[in-house]
Amino acid sequence: MSKPLKQIHLAAHFPGVNSTTVWSDPAAGSQIDFDSFLHFARTAERAKFDFLFLAEGLRLREQGGEIYDLDVVGRPDTFTVLAALAAVTEHLGLAGTINSTFNEPYEVARQFASLDHLSGGRAAWNVVTSWDAFTGENFRRGGFLPREERYERAREFLDTAHELFDAWDGGEILADPVSGEFLRDANPGAFAHLGKQFDISGHFNVPRSPQGRPVVFQAGDSDEGREFAAAAADAIFGRYGTLEAGRAFYADVKGRLARYGRTPDELKILPAATFVLGDTDAEAQELAREVRLQQVSGATAIKRLEHVWNRDLSGYDPDGPLPDVDPVPGENTIALGRASVRMHRDPLAVAREWRERAAAGGLSIRELVMETTERQSFVGSPLTVAQGIDALVQADAADGFILVPHLTPGGLDAFADTVVPLLQERGVFRREYEGPTLRDHLGLAAPRALAPAHG
Amino acid sequence: MPVHPSPSPATSPALHLAVALDGAGWHPAAWREPGADPGLLFTAGYWAALVAEAEAGLLDFVTFEDSLSLQSTDPAGPDGRTDLVRGRLDAVLVAARVAPLSRHIGLVPSVVATHTEPFHVSKALATLDYVSRGRAGLRIQISERPDEVRHFGRRTAPLDPAELYGEAADHVEVVRRLWDSWEDDAEIRDAATGRFIDRAKLHYIDFEGPRFSVKGPSITPRPPQGLPPVSALASDAAVYPFLARSADIGYVPAHDAGEIRTAVAALPGTPHLFGELTVFLDEQPAAAERRLQRLDAAHGTAYTSDAPVFAGTPAHLADLLLEGREAGLTGFRLRPGVLAHDLPAITRGLVPELQRRGAFRRAYEASSLRGLLGLPRPASRYAAAPAAPAAAASPAA
Numbered sequence: 001m002s003k004p005l006k007q008i009h010l011a012a013h014f015p016g017v018n019s020t021t022v023w024s025d026p027a028a029g030s031q032i033d034f035d036s037f038l039h040f041a042r043t044a045e046r047a048k049f050d051f052l053f054l055a056e057g058l059r060l061r062e063q064g065g066e067i068y069d070l071d072v073v074g075r076p077d078t079f080t081v082l083a084a085l086a087a088v089t090e091h092l093g094l095a096g097t098i099n100s101t102f103n104e105p106y107e108v109a110r111q112f113a114s115l116d117h118l119s120g121g122r123a124a125w126n127v128v129t130s131w132d133a134f135t136g137e138n139f140r141r142g143g144f145l146p147r148e149e150r151y152e153r154a155r156e157f158l159d160t161a162h163e164l165f166d167a168w169d170g171g172e173i174l175a176d177p178v179s180g181e182f183l184r185d186a187n188p189g190a191f192a193h194l195g196k197q198f199d200i201s202g203h204f205n206v207p208r209s210p211q212g213r214p215v216v217f218q219a220g221d222s223d224e225g226r227e228f229a230a231a232a233a234d235a236i237f238g239r240y241g242t243l244e245a246g247r248a249f250y251a252d253v254k255g256r257l258a259r260y261g262r263t264p265d266e267l268k269i270l271p272a273a274t275f276v277l278g279d280t281d282a283e284a285q286e287l288a289r290e291v292r293l294q295q296v297s298g299a300t301a302i303k304r305l306e307h308v309w310n311r312d313l314s315g316y317d318p319d320g321p322l323p324d325v326d327p328v329p330g331e332n333t334i335a336l337g338r339a340s341v342r343m344h345r346d347p348l349a350v351a352r353e354w355r356e357r358a359a360a361g362g363l364s365i366r367e368l369v370m371e372t373t374e375r376q377s378f379v380g381s382p383l384t385v386a387q388g389i390d391a392l393v394q395a396d397a398a399d400g401f402i403l404v405p406h407l408t409p410g411g412l413d414a415f416a417d418t419v420v421p422l423l424q425e426r427g428v429f430r431r432e433y434e435g436p437t438l439r440d441h442l443g444l445a446a447p448r449a450l451a452p453a454h455g
Numbered sequence: 456m457p458v459h460p461s462p463s464p465a466t467s468p469a470l471h472l473a474v475a476l477d478g479a480g481w482h483p484a485a486w487r488e489p490g491a492d493p494g495l496l497f498t499a500g501y502w503a504a505l506v507a508e509a510e511a512g513l514l515d516f517v518t519f520e521d522s523l524s525l526q527s528t529d530p531a532g533p534d535g536r537t538d539l540v541r542g543r544l545d546a547v548l549v550a551a552r553v554a555p556l557s558r559h560i561g562l563v564p565s566v567v568a569t570h571t572e573p574f575h576v577s578k579a580l581a582t583l584d585y586v587s588r589g590r591a592g593l594r595i596q597i598s599e600r601p602d603e604v605r606h607f608g609r610r611t612a613p614l615d616p617a618e619l620y621g622e623a624a625d626h627v628e629v630v631r632r633l634w635d636s637w638e639d640d641a642e643i644r645d646a647a648t649g650r651f652i653d654r655a656k657l658h659y660i661d662f663e664g665p666r667f668s669v670k671g672p673s674i675t676p677r678p679p680q681g682l683p684p685v686s687a688l689a690s691d692a693a694v695y696p697f698l699a700r701s702a703d704i705g706y707v708p709a710h711d712a713g714e715i716r717t718a719v720a721a722l723p724g725t726p727h728l729f730g731e732l733t734v735f736l737d738e739q740p741a742a743a744e745r746r747l748q749r750l751d752a753a754h755g756t757a758y759t760s761d762a763p764v765f766a767g768t769p770a771h772l773a774d775l776l777l778e779g780r781e782a783g784l785t786g787f788r789l790r791p792g793v794l795a796h797d798l799p800a801i802t803r804g805l806v807p808e809l810q811r812r813g814a815f816r817r818a819y820e821a822s823s824l825r826g827l828l829g830l831p832r833p834a835s836r837y838a839a840a841p842a843a844p845a846a847a848a849s850p851a852a
Contacts, residue, residue, distance in 0.1 A: 024646040032676055034555070034586045057674060058574070060657070067654040067672075074637070074652070074676045077575070080582035083551035086499065106523065106606040107571065114545035118499045118552040137670035138574045173542070175486065175493035180753065182486060182493065183537040189525060200608040203525045203533050207497055207542045297649045 008393050008428050009268055009400025009442060010420075011095070012044040013053045015408050016075050017061075019304070020274055020374055022294045022406045023072050029409050031072050034084060036409035041085045043409075044092055047416035048430050050441040051093025051124060052085065053402055054078045058102060059135045061337035063303055064312055068337075070300050079111050086119035093438030095124035095217060100157035101131065101150065102139040105198060108157075109164035112214045113206040121210030121437035126217040126237070129154040134336045149197075151224040156197040158232055162213060165447075167191040170208040213447040215438050221249075229267065230256035234444050238271035238398060241377040246271065246397025268442055273377035273389075273401040277414050281380040288379045291406055292370050301366040304373060306334050307341045308350050318366040322358050327351050377401075382418035389419075390428050470776055470814050471786025471828060473563070473729060474509050474801060476502070477520035478540040480793040481733050482747075484754040486540050490795035497544060499552050505794060506553045509560055512802025513816050515827045516561025518594050518686075518788065521546035523567050524603040532602035538754075547579050554587035561824035563592035563686060568623035569614070570598065570607050576626070577633035577673055584678035589823035591683040593630070595701065597623050620697040625664040627685055627701040632660035634682050635835040636672035658837040680825045681832045688731065690761060695721050703830065706731040708762035712782040719783035726830060727785045730776070733758075735766040735792040736800035743767050747792070762790060769804035777814060 015021040016031050023031070030036045044052050056078050061068040078096035085094055094115065098108055108125075116123040129150040130136075133143020145153060172188040174181045189204035218229040219237035229236040236253060240246040254264040276291055278284030296304070298318030306313050310328040327347035335341045344350050358368045378385040392398050405411025423429035434440055479486035479493055486493040495501040502519075509517045525541050527534045546564035554562055562583065566576050576593070584591035597619040601612035641656035660671035686704035689695065698705040699722055708731040709715040719728055735750075737743040743766040751757050758764065765772055776787055791797035809815035821827050 023644055023651055024649075032585060034588070037586075038555070059670075060672060060674060067652070067657055069650045069652050069654045072651055073657075074642070074674060076585055076675050077578040077582035079545075079548060080551045080579050080586060083548040084554050084586035087503075087552055087555040102572065103575070104570070104607050104609070110523075111545050111548060114548045117497045117544055118548055120499075137668070139572055139669075140667040142668075168542075173494070175496075177487035177491070177493065180484075180487060180538050182540055186535045186537050187533065188541060198608060200606055202602050202606045205522070205525045205542055206544060299649050 005426075005428050006393050006399070007430070007443075008389065008423060009270060010047070010049045010429065011051045011053055011093070011270060011400070011402040012040065012049055012412050013055065013272060013402050013404045014040050015405055015411060016055065017057055017072050018055070018404070019071055019300070020295055020404060020406050021072050021408065022291060023408075024294060025407060027410060028407055031408055032074060032076055034081075037081055037085060038088050039409040040412060041089050041092055043412045043416050045089045047412070047420045048433060049092060050400070051095045051122075051438055053095045053126070054081060054097065056097040056099060056128070057337065058099060058130070059138055059337050061335070063306065063335045064314070068303070070297070070303060079115060082123070083115055083118055086115070086122065091122070091433040091436065091441075093122045093124055093215070093441055094119055095126060095215070095438075097126040097128050097219075100127055100129050100154045101145055102135065102141065105157055105160040105164065105193075106200065106204070109161040109204065110206045112161070113165060113209045116209035116211050116214050117206070121439070123209070123211065124215035124217055124234075124438055126219055127154055127158055127233070128219060132336075151228055153197045155228055155232065156195045158216065160193045160195070160198050160200070163191050163193055164204040165209070165213045167204040168206075168208040170212070173207055211437050211439050211447070215442065215444065226253050227256060229253060230262070231260050233267060234442065235268040235270050237402060238269045241271045241273050241392070241398070241401070243392060243395060243397050246392060247395065250396050250398065265443065266445075268399040270400050270402050271398050272404050274374065274404050274406060275378040275385055275415065276376045276406075277380070277382060277385060277418065279381065281384050284380045284384075288376045291376065295406070296366060296370045296373065298366055301369040304369045305365055307332070307338070308344045308347050308354070310334050310347060316365060319364045322351075322355050322365060322368065382422055385415075386419050386422035386426065390423065390426060393428070467780065467814070468785070469816055470780055470809060471515045471727065471729065472801075472806070472815065473516045473518060473561075473786065473788040474514055474798060475518045475520065475788055475790045476505055476794065477790075478526075478543070479795070480797065481760065481790040482735075482750045482754070482758055482792040483539050484750045485793040485795075487753055488750070488793045488795055491793065492795070493540065496540065497542065502549050503553050503556050505798060506557050506560060506562070508798050508802055510557050512806045513819060514560060514802070514806075515786065516563050516590075516592055516824055518563040519546035519549050519565060521565040521567070522603070523570055523598065523606055524600055527602075530600060532600070547583060550591070551583050551586055554583065554590070557587075557590075559590070559819040559822070559827075561590045561592050561684075561827060562587055563594050563684075563824075565594040565596055567598045567603075568595050568626040569619055570603065571626075573626045573629035573667070574633065574669055574673075577630040578675040580630065580683055581634055581673065581675040581678040584680055584683050589679035589825070591678065591680065592686060592704075592824050593683055594686045594688075595623055595627055596687065616693070620694060622664075622666045624697050624700045625662070625666060629660065629662045629667075629669045631682055631685075632662060632836070633669070633671055633673040634678055635837055636660050637675075637677040638835045638838045639677055639681070642676065656838075677835060680823050681835070684824055684828060684830065689718060689722075689728075692721065698722055698725055703727060704729060704828070706788045707784070708732075709779075709784075710763045712778060715779055715782035715784055727828060728783065730779045730784045730787040731762040731790070732787055733760050733762050733764045733790040733792055734772060734797055734801070735764070736769055736772060736797050736804055738768060738804070740767045740771065746796075750792070758792075760790075769800060769808045772805055773808040773812060773814070776809070777812070780814070
């Protein structure tokens with residue numbers, strides 16, 4: 001008997017401040033007006049997606065000492081948009097990135113518990129951490145956190161938030177007008193947390209929310225990030241959308257769960273994925289080339305090269321060869337406020353590899369950057385894309401995908417109309433929501449206490 | 456009681472009316488009244504229904520109370536009582552949740568400046584302004600409560616109120632500078648040069664104060680209203696310096712015309728001073744008194760408040776409000792004793808009474824909260840400065 005088909009999880013990332021959003025297209029709408037979020041969320045819900053996801057950035061990115069102006073700049077507040085979207089959707093999960101460095105557990109926990117109440121159990125938190133003094137310049141605490149402590153603080157932040165979520169067990173409120181007892185318990189929400197990062201105590205003031213605890217996501221590919229996810233997250237935003245790299249990541253992360261007393265089903269692996277659809281595969285390939293040209297202008301190519309070279313390359317011709325000067329090693333000071341520059345941990349090696357690729361292929365700077373930066377994960381006809389997604393999920397390279405369209409707000413429409421029905425016909429994606437909460441969509445059990453961390 | 460002739464709208468501007476939403480109402484026994492739905496206090500539908508009722512009454516705005524601790528009769532910490540509403544949802548999120556379900560009414564959540572980051576508050580309120588299409592306002596408060604201090608663990612009690620109001624004034628200053636940090640036309644989408652924004656129209660705010668410093672600019676573009684209105688409770692004269700520096704609307708719990716005139720004289724630059732009043736309304740004066748007594752009996756003690764308490768008819772309340780207007784108030788923030796009863800009494804009793812006297816709007820005349828309050832939309836302070844693009848766009852020092 002063959003293995004039963006895995007059910008695919010699908011989510012949509014509202015495209016904004018990143019290097020894939022095409023803002024110059026005539027079909028591109030506002031990145032900030034609520035109508036854009038409303039359209040995007042309703043499309044995702046029409047397509048029965050698990051959730052909508054919002055990223056966050058707490059300082060405008062800079063490059064070469066100036067605010068970076070070639071990509072979309074500016075975004076709204078995560079919590080506020082998600083709460084408003086709860087009013088115009090019924091089932092869609094509402095997931096947002098909230099930084100654990102420049103926030104306090106009591107406030108964040110009550111915001112997520114409030115969002116969970118106000119959405120009827122659809123809230124999810126992507127826990128991220130930051131260490132840089134650059135972002136810290138916008139906050140009371142400044143850049144106080146040593147880099148090596150960032151996961152320690154994130155883990156303790158999440159543990160503390162869980163203690164606050166669990167401070168009400170759900171049975172405290174009687175609200176009996178006859179007896180006059182609003183509370184069954186005279187001391188609801190009591191908590192005390194004493195740790196290295198937080199020493200707080202008192203009473204949490206939001207009663208237990210529909211999901212008990214919001215769903216927790218984690219993004220990050222380092223060893224600490226994988227371990228953090230294995231210990232404490234319900235889903236991890238994987239980085240690998242290809243078969244071999246995806247399977248390796250999947251096996252590694254799922255393999256870490258047992259030491260926390262968890263089963264592989266308790267952590268979903270959801271890589272981000274872009275896509276370009278056409279009536280035929282050839283048409284989609286042609287469209288994808290046009291999208292790439294919009295995403296990587298000559299000016300953008302030079303700026304992207306500076307992320308590796310860590311020096312001003314504005315004098316170079318994007319249609320010419322790679323610079324003959326070497327990268328400046330050490331802390332990247334030219335591009336601030338970007339997570340992606342830290343991917344290039346050995347810039348001299350990256351430059352060597354890129355020069356070899358450029359020489360072998362006769363590539364200009366712009367062509368090389370188009371080759372080496374993000375490309376469309378799924379390109380083709382709706383059938384090709386549906387098969388591609390399904391194949392990766394059935395092969396255990398992922399449990400589903402977080403789709404990042406390149407257009408706002410209509411970039412999801414065609415996927416909803418053409419790919420989703422094909423996945424439904426294949427029996428690998430829901431036709432209707434089975435329950436009201438995001439935990440229901442993700443097939444996650446009610447929350448239980450965290451297992452203690454090992455080593 | 457005296458019946459005032461309808462004043463001419465040309466000589467007497469219409470009153471502004473706001474309602475303060477909190478729990479089941481401001482009387483401690485409000486949750487036990489018929490229709491109070493105390494089991495629904497933590498659902499979106501409960502708040503949406505209240506806001507819809509307030510909007511049906513053409514009110515200027517609603518405020519949402521909040522705190523970063525459990526409600527308590529004891530200023531030091533939880534009082535251990537089981538007979539009162541305890542627990543509440545984040546006010547900014549409640550306001551955002553009801554925004555798409557309403558069209559005209561202003562939405563003014565409370566924020567505790569003492570324990571929050573002005574950067575987060577600024578973008579949250581800017582975003583509330585986007586999701587409500589120009590109807591956001593902000594009510595700022597401080598907190599001296601020692602239990603709240605322990606919830607955050609980064610400062611030590613006791614906190615000095617004067618210092619907290621100074622910090623709150625800095626907080627509001629930062630919030631407003633961040634709202635202004637993007638000029639209105641900063642987004643250019645210039646395909647020819649590949650620039651999404653004109654970075655010369657984005658500004659570092661470079662705020663330095665004793666409690667915090669903030670670099671800027673905001674991550675969120677300038678909100679639809681430019682500067683959403685900021686309000687605060689004038690609990691006593693010690694708050695006036697803060698109000699004078701930071702508020703577009705001050706809520707004055709004044710008991711008589713003399714007190715009102717004193718506040719009005721002390722705050723000449725504050726655009727709006729609203730009277731702050733807790734109300735119990737019934738068509739018969741005796742019925743309102745009896746209801747208040749019934750609530751007090753259920754609670755076990757007579758209701759007291761930091762604001763004057765009114766129990767009577769909508770017509771009598773209209774007299775009182777118009778007297779307040781004569782003394783210099785521009786409006787009132789009413790605290791319904793029982794939301795299930797007194798909010799409809801305001802919208803369906805008081806409002807028509809004021810309309811008959813020509814003292815209240817008959818239709819919403821503006822689409823933004825600033826518009827309803829007669830406040831012009833300000834230009835960004837940075838746009839108003841003499842052109843200095845090189846300095847404006849200079850990198851972090």
